[in-house]
Amino acid sequence: MSISVAKETGAPQSEAELRDVIRAGGPFVIEGGGTRRIGLAQGEVLSTRALTGVSLYEPGALTLVVKAGTLLSEITALLASENQRLAFEVPDMRGLLGRDGESTIGGVVATNASGPRRVALGACRDFCLGVRYVDGRGQVVKNGGRVMKNVTGLDLVKLMAGSHGTLGVITEVSLKVQPLPETVVTLKVPQCEALDAVGIMSDILGQPFDLTGAAWSDTTVFLRLEGIETALKYRIGRIRARLGRDVAELWGAALSDPIWQALRDVEQFHDRAGDVWQLSVRPSDAAALVEAICPEDVIYDWGGNRLWLLTAEGTDVRAKMHRGHATLVRASDGTKARLGVFHPQSAAIERVSAGLRHKFDPEGKFNRGMMG
Amino acid sequence: MDMPAPNSGIQARKPEIARRLRAVLPPDAVIEAQEELKAYECDALTAYRCPPLLAVLPETTEQVAQIMAICHDIGVPVVPRGAGTSLAGGALPTEDAVILGVARLRDVLEINTDDRYIRVQTGMTNLAVSAAVEDEGFFYAPDPSSQLACAIAGNIAMNSGGAHCLKYGVTTNNLLGVTMVMADGDIVEIGGAEMEAAGLDLLGLICGSEGQLGIVTEATLRILPKPEGARPVLLGFDSNEVAGACVADIIRSGLIPVAIEFMDRPIIRATEEFSGAGYPDCEALLIVEVEGSAQEIDDQLARIVEIAKRHDPVTIRESESAEESARIWLGRKSAFGAMGQRGDYICLDGTIPVGELPSVLTRIAELGAQYGHMVGNVFHAGDGNMHPLILYNANEPGQLESAEQLGAEILKLCVDAGGCLTGEHGVGVEKRELMTHQFAPVDLEAQMDVKDVFDPAWLLNPAKVFPLAVSASRRTAE
Numbered sequence: 001m002s003i004s005v006a007k008e009t010g011a012p013q014s015e016a017e018l019r020d021v022i023r024a025g026g027p028f029v030i031e032g033g034g035t036r037r038i039g040l041a042q043g044e045v046l047s048t049r050a051l052t053g054v055s056l057y058e059p060g061a062l063t064l065v066v067k068a069g070t071l072l073s074e075i076t077a078l079l080a081s082e083n084q085r086l087a088f089e090v091p092d093m094r095g096l097l098g099r100d101g102e103s104t105i106g107g108v109v110a111t112n113a114s115g116p117r118r119v120a121l122g123a124c125r126d127f128c129l130g131v132r133y134v135d136g137r138g139q140v141v142k143n144g145g146r147v148m149k150n151v152t153g154l155d156l157v158k159l160m161a162g163s164h165g166t167l168g169v170i171t172e173v174s175l176k177v178q179p180l181p182e183t184v185v186t187l188k189v190p191q192c193e194a195l196d197a198v199g200i201m202s203d204i205l206g207q208p209f210d211l212t213g214a215a216w217s218d219t220t221v222f223l224r225l226e227g228i229e230t231a232l233k234y235r236i237g238r239i240r241a242r243l244g245r246d247v248a249e250l251w252g253a254a255l256s257d258p259i260w261q262a263l264r265d266v267e268q269f270h271d272r273a274g275d276v277w278q279l280s281v282r283p284s285d286a287a288a289l290v291e292a293i294c295p296e297d298v299i300y301d302w303g304g305n306r307l308w309l310l311t312a313e314g315t316d317v318r319a320k321m322h323r324g325h326a327t328l329v330r331a332s333d334g335t336k337a338r339l340g341v342f343h344p345q346s347a348a349i350e351r352v353s354a355g356l357r358h359k360f361d362p363e364g365k366f367n368r369g370m371m372g
Numbered sequence: 373m374d375m376p377a378p379n380s381g382i383q384a385r386k387p388e389i390a391r392r393l394r395a396v397l398p399p400d401a402v403i404e405a406q407e408e409l410k411a412y413e414c415d416a417l418t419a420y421r422c423p424p425l426l427a428v429l430p431e432t433t434e435q436v437a438q439i440m441a442i443c444h445d446i447g448v449p450v451v452p453r454g455a456g457t458s459l460a461g462g463a464l465p466t467e468d469a470v471i472l473g474v475a476r477l478r479d480v481l482e483i484n485t486d487d488r489y490i491r492v493q494t495g496m497t498n499l500a501v502s503a504a505v506e507d508e509g510f511f512y513a514p515d516p517s518s519q520l521a522c523a524i525a526g527n528i529a530m531n532s533g534g535a536h537c538l539k540y541g542v543t544t545n546n547l548l549g550v551t552m553v554m555a556d557g558d559i560v561e562i563g564g565a566e567m568e569a570a571g572l573d574l575l576g577l578i579c580g581s582e583g584q585l586g587i588v589t590e591a592t593l594r595i596l597p598k599p600e601g602a603r604p605v606l607l608g609f610d611s612n613e614v615a616g617a618c619v620a621d622i623i624r625s626g627l628i629p630v631a632i633e634f635m636d637r638p639i640i641r642a643t644e645e646f647s648g649a650g651y652p653d654c655e656a657l658l659i660v661e662v663e664g665s666a667q668e669i670d671d672q673l674a675r676i677v678e679i680a681k682r683h684d685p686v687t688i689r690e691s692e693s694a695e696e697s698a699r700i701w702l703g704r705k706s707a708f709g710a711m712g713q714r715g716d717y718i719c720l721d722g723t724i725p726v727g728e729l730p731s732v733l734t735r736i737a738e739l740g741a742q743y744g745h746m747v748g749n750v751f752h753a754g755d756g757n758m759h760p761l762i763l764y765n766a767n768e769p770g771q772l773e774s775a776e777q778l779g780a781e782i783l784k785l786c787v788d789a790g791g792c793l794t795g796e797h798g799v800g801v802e803k804r805e806l807m808t809h810q811f812a813p814v815d816l817e818a819q820m821d822v823k824d825v826f827d828p829a830w831l832l833n834p835a836k837v838f839p840l841a842v843s844a845s846r847r848t849a850e
Binding site for chain 1: 531
């Protein structure tokens with residue numbers, strides 16, 4: 001990525017130091033591990049990677065409070081030691097974007113990074129309970145907390161999640177975590193065309209079988225179930241009866257996890273030329289839209305709510321869309337600048353968004369121009 | 373509880389305001405007569421009452437937009453009102469405010485079971501939304517206990533939860549899109565029927581904003597397939613500590629019950645006398661409910677019972693029929709009624725980290741004794757959302773005040789234990805002045821900055837959420 005970097009300001013060692021750096025300088029490009037930034041921005045790199053450490057982990061309350069620069073890999077290992085995990089299945093974007101580095105939890109939250117399990121359990125933002133951040137005036141602000149139900153005041157936690165570092169520099173997040181299921185099984189339904197695949201996914205998602213994954217790639221529908229083995233067996237019986245067609249069962253994490261990891265990380269597009277788009281659409285719109293766009297390859301995730309498209313360089317996917325939205329995840333800076341990384345919004349929404357950015361960051365110090 | 377003095381200049385212009393509103397609304401949609409306005413003088417926090425200047429009952433988003441444009445033009449405060457079931461005074465009027473009720477916005481606009489959403493006008497009740505998709509085998513998950521009466525508009529304003537949010541989340545986790553009328557009358561669409569909205573998460577911001585940011589007139593809600601069945605087990609313990617430890621073990625086990633409800637001894641005794649649900653006389657009761665197929669329910673309940681047995685329960689009553697399930701829930705569902713029979717009560721809803729349950733319950737009992745009020749605790753234990761019920765006698769001078777003081781102490785205790793002032797009822801006027809206990813000035817400033825963007829003149833739902841002194845300069849700015 002050729003994000004222009006004047007100089008490396010380094011990584012402040014504490015929230016207080018970060019605050020001082022922000023007060024004294026800017027504009028900044030905010031960085032965690034540098035693995036998943038997609039927007040264009042100009043400025044000095046301001047890294048949160050030295051702000052590390054677990055502030056609190058209460059497995060019995062499913063709560064984790066952790067500093068923003070803590071590595072995702074460390075969090076994953078810590079949770080695994082207590083048979084827990086982050087429910088929202090964070091994508092590893094390095095292969096797709098051609099990045100090195102180690103993902104940090106701050107970057108995960110700032111980009112609201114969510115994988116296949118989002119279809120059933122929600123996005124990263126749905127598991128964010130609290131946040132601390134430094135705003136553009138160098139003030140440390142907190143919002144939310146560490147409890148699962150909290151309607152005390154305005155919810156800035158959701159606002160910060162997915163704000164791509166345009167409102168403030170996240171220094172700490174509080175997350176709800178999830179116990180690991182007893183077992184997992186992935187069903188493979190082969191030889192499905194797109195329309196057929198969406199029909200199957202919508203039908204099964206519309207039944208009380210608690211799917212935690214529904215995706216389609218390369219003519220195969222993948223359906224994932226997690227929980228107690230006897231319950232899964234019962235549900236598979238019901239699913240087989242509904243589908244009335246050949247279904248393969250892959251039991252256990254060893255067989256199942258690689259499938260979802262590949263879908264999560266969009267492995268199918270790694271090392272292939274072209275632009276990569278991420279679409280948010282209604283499943284029933286998906287097949288016709290994809291046909292109109294005619295991409296080089298496509299993956300349907302979230303039951304058809306999320307589409308990953310590999311297109312010829314410079315293709316304007318949005319020109320074919322009449323609803324939903326599209327994010328340009330991978331392209332040359334020129335294409336990104338021309339088409340915009342994030343989907344344009346109505347004038348009223350842009351006005352509100354600009355108003356919020358101005359309040360949080362009056363001098364435009366953070367990721368200037370990234371989201372609008 | 374103080375409210376700011378009404379703006380007499382606005383009050384004096386009542387005839388003009390009414391005339392302009394009548395010009396854009398159906399004849400019976402503008403309510404001016406004092407005796408009719410009484411219906412809008414309070415919500416479910418009945419201790420505080422104030423008749424509004426006027427009330428309007430629009431039938432369309434466009435009418436709401438015209439009302440807002442007129443009020444914005446004249447500078448009239450607007451208090452949005454769903455069904456008026458707020459326990460926090462979220463819809464309490466001021467004398468210079470127009471109540472904007474969404475009660476006539478009740479249409480289902482679209483049902484799409486393939487893409488699993490429903491689009492409704494926000495005056496629809498929570499239960500009516502589920503009823504609209506029931507025949508298709510779906511339901512709308514958030515289920516506040518007022519669901520028969522409460523409106524989706526209020527659910528969005530307060531980010532309502534319910535007993536089953538342990539599995540399904542609260543309103544913000546189930547809201548896909550809104551049509552919202554801004555303070556100046558602009559109509560905006562945020563999100564849609566897609567799973568994720570573009571740009572900044574304004575939907576997350578609006579959800580739970582207590583009518584501070586705009587009037588949500590239409591909502592697209594996620595609907596879910598109805599589970600095949602559900603059954604509870606009743607577990608009795610001889611101490612709150614042990615019951616609390618059992619809750620933590622159940623949560624850690626990987627099982628995801630749809631509900632874990634907790635009742636303490638004062639509540640158990642009151643509900644038993646009132647409803648005869650057959651509860652044992654013990655220190656703490658848990659109702660743990662699981663969902664799924666019959667086999668799945670059996671399996672999960674067996675595991676929960678196994679976990680509970682490690683904690684020496686005094687009672688284990690596993691439901692084996694719909695009738696038995698109903699009996700187990702009977703006491704819990706009549707808890708508020710049972711306490712209501714013993715006197716007036718204040719219902720709090722502070723949330724605490726689950727691990728702090730025993731120590732917080734002990735401290736609540738001490739505080740109750742100190743203030744001379746009986747306090748019963750019934751709450752959603754899975755997520756730490758407490759519901760202490762403080763009994764008092766409204767006819768005895770000073771009782772309401774001392775009950776409120778005790779309530780404030782309990783809420784501060786929740787915050788100090790690592791929790792928050794309100795888990796699902798909202799701040800409203802009730803907890804407004806306690807916000808400084810949970811938030812530093814800079815934290816509140818950031819929230820008020822957000823309101824500045826949406827409502828620069830601070831005309832929407834005035835004197836709620838933010839402490840009066842903290843918001844004074846913004847509210848009175850010209």
